Amino acid sequence: MSLLEGRVAAVTGGARGIGFAIAEAFVREGARVVVGDLNPGDAHRKLGADRVRAVPCDVTRAADVEALLATARAEFGPVDVMVNNAGITRDATMRTMTEDDFDQVIAVHLKGTWHGTRLAAAIMREQGHGSIVNISSLSGKVGMAGQTNYSAAKAGIVGLTKAAAKEVARFGVRVNAIRPGLIRTPMTTAMPEKVWDRKMAEIPMARAGEVEEVAKVALFLASDLSSYMTGTTLEVTGGRFM
Numbered sequence: 001m002s003l004l005e006g007r008v009a010a011v012t013g014g015a016r017g018i019g020f021a022i023a024e025a026f027v028r029e030g031a032r033v034v035v036g037d038l039n040p041g042d043a044h045r046k047l048g049a050d051r052v053r054a055v056p057c058d059v060t061r062a063a064d065v066e067a068l069l070a071t072a073r074a075e076f077g078p079v080d081v082m083v084n085n086a087g088i089t090r091d092a093t094m095r096t097m098t099e100d101d102f103d104q105v106i107a108v109h110l111k112g113t114w115h116g117t118r119l120a121a122a123i124m125r126e127q128g129h130g131s132i133v134n135i136s137s138l139s140g141k142v143g144m145a146g147q148t149n150y151s152a153a154k155a156g157i158v159g160l161t162k163a164a165a166k167e168v169a170r171f172g173v174r175v176n177a178i179r180p181g182l183i184r185t186p187m188t189t190a191m192p193e194k195v196w197d198r199k200m201a202e203i204p205m206a207r208a209g210e211v212e213e214v215a216k217v218a219l220f221l222a223s224d225l226s227s228y229m230t231g232t233t234l235e236v237t238g239g240r241f242m
């Protein structure tokens, strides 16, 4: 039997990059998936239209996340799996970072993950089961220069994950996080070659990760393979900053 047979999942930021790969892996394992993204485009057609829906969703707005979960319920049933993946970067050193750059990154990552976690958890505790997977970052573990906003948000997601895990564990709902390192996506391939090479030199496995390698870990946390795990953060980093 497939790992997510009969399960319903929602994935934010699922139109491309890591979120798309997660949605793809979930569909392959039997799930029906609703993708929420600022511009969902034709994600549902690329992923297999009968088992996938794609809706516009800005995770900074609670009403949008509620609508994403309502679509899942109306089309496929209440969510069993929620992946809070949507993300942006607004990198700059503190000398030049604007307050708006700070606020936007906190809003998308931290507040967006809070909306997704609390709204999905409310549905899952009624069912007595569910798995929430939050996407943090190595940046939240070690802090990266030029990313005071992003590092703060991603570290915050780990704290949020643990606090939420403690609140809902007794209702059968698990909350875990993933801390990816350098993964090849539109977000990272946009960086200057010099910066990319510097990061590569820090990775014991001497290569960037692929989106499918994060998706496999999301699948593990979403499925019953991780049935006795909650409040954890798994690193997918090729050994970087272990």
Ligand code: NDP
Pocket: 012, 013, 014, 015, 016, 017, 018, 019, 036, 037, 038, 039, 057, 058, 059, 060, 085, 086, 087, 088, 108, 112, 135, 136, 137, 138, 179, 180, 181, 182, 183, 184, 185, 186, 187, 188
């Ligand atoms: P991408 O930029 O490739 O994809 C992110 C997706 O999120 C885009 O489709 C984007 O839409 C969407 N998005 C942005 N803002 C919002 C919003 N407010 N509401 C809903 N969707 C939104 O990024 P990655 O796939 O690389 O990153 C995915 C996650 O993984 C992020 O949380 C990121 O921080 C994290 N991560 C990535 C790493 C990497 O090396 N790539 C490393 C560590 C963590 P649009 O394109 O329209 O802006």
